[in-house]
Amino acid sequence: MIPAAFDYARPSSVDEAVRTLADAGDEAKVLAGGQSLLPLLRMRLAFPELVVDVGRIPALRGVREDGDALVIGALTTHHDVLHDPLVRRYAGLLAAATATVADPAVRHRGTLGGSLAHADPAGDLPAVALALDAGMVAAGPGGRRTIPARDFFADYLRTALRPDELLVEVRVPKADGWGFHYEKFQRVAQAWAIVGVAALVRRDDGHIAEARIGLTNMGSTPLRATATEAALRGADPDGTEIARAAERAADGTSPPTDLSGSAEYRGHLARVLTRRAVRAAAGPT
Structure with missing residues (x-):
């Protein structure tokens, strides 16, 4: 499809970009790499009066x-x-x-x-x-x-x-010394994640001292699996306690139901992928 008509501005500095946005009010969209905005424009899911192209600002x-x-x-x-x-x-x-x-x-x-x-x-x-x-x-x-x-x-x-x-x-913040892993499930290569899990794990004296877990596509915003994070403090990384903590990964989430899967299915994926991601981030026992 062809986008609706819009004006175009290409500022050369951050200050100029901010002034342009301030003058436009709510009617402007920022264009960076274009990989998200351009499809929305082509499908007419976005109708900005002004597109502000910041791609030529080297300071960014x-x-x-x-x-x-x-x-x-x-x-x-x-x-x-x-x-x-x-x-x-x-x-x-x-x-x-x-x-x-x-x-x-x-x-x-x-x-x-x-x-x-x-x-x-x-x-x-x-x-x-x-x-x-x-x-x-x-x-x-x-x-x-x-x-x-x-x-x-x-x-x-x-x-x-x-x-x-x-x-x-x-x-x-630098996460030097933390183990990490990103695990996601998608229908086909290059597709959006049905569910994804970003895991950071810090070990101390052989146990999990702290874990941070971000969830992809488990609500209207990205979420932290706070119940699982709390359950992992002090856990032995041998697998049993990780599996038990991962069962709480979907607590407090509101995953969508769509053609890729139901909310219940996404909850199941969150638990499975969290277990895998945390095990990988925790490293060998």
Whole structure:
């Protein structure tokens, strides 16, 4: 299909982009890599009066260290995130999940910030951001603010970003020494996850000291499996206690029912995939 008519702006700086968004009010959409927005435009599921193309702002790309955190520019592509040595060392879970996003063509165009700002609960990276306790840095007319991942995803395809704000950076606390694994189930290769599980595990003296588990496609936003996280504290990673804790992975979730599966089926998948992901993240016993 052909998109509805819209105006187009291509700012060359963050400040110019913010001014453009502020002037447009609620009628603008931000174009980054285009892998999420363009299909919505073509199917006429989005009708912006203005598309603000931020793809030519170099300050929004790249990965750097800032103390105990990695700072990843919002326009950094999935390909660059996946192959960045800092991400691989300090945020291996993000690299592992990014490797499962769509296909190489999409990974070369799609961006980390675009994926997070799109806020599709079936997307792989929002749940990973939750598990990593990432912070989203938004620039607006009043300056910059950091929004914790737990507060960023407001509802289906909605975030805490204001209409005049632009996601500019993602701050990821370094998870050096944590085991990690991303497990997802999909009908066919390159399809959206029916359910996905992002697991981080820190061991101490042979036991699980702490676990963080993000769930993909188990509600209108990405979720943390908090009941399972609590049950894993102090658990022996031999498998029995992990399996028992994983039975609570779907507690407090509201998974959708659609052509890919029922809510009950997704609950079953969440328990199975959580058990697998946590076992893999905990490492050998």
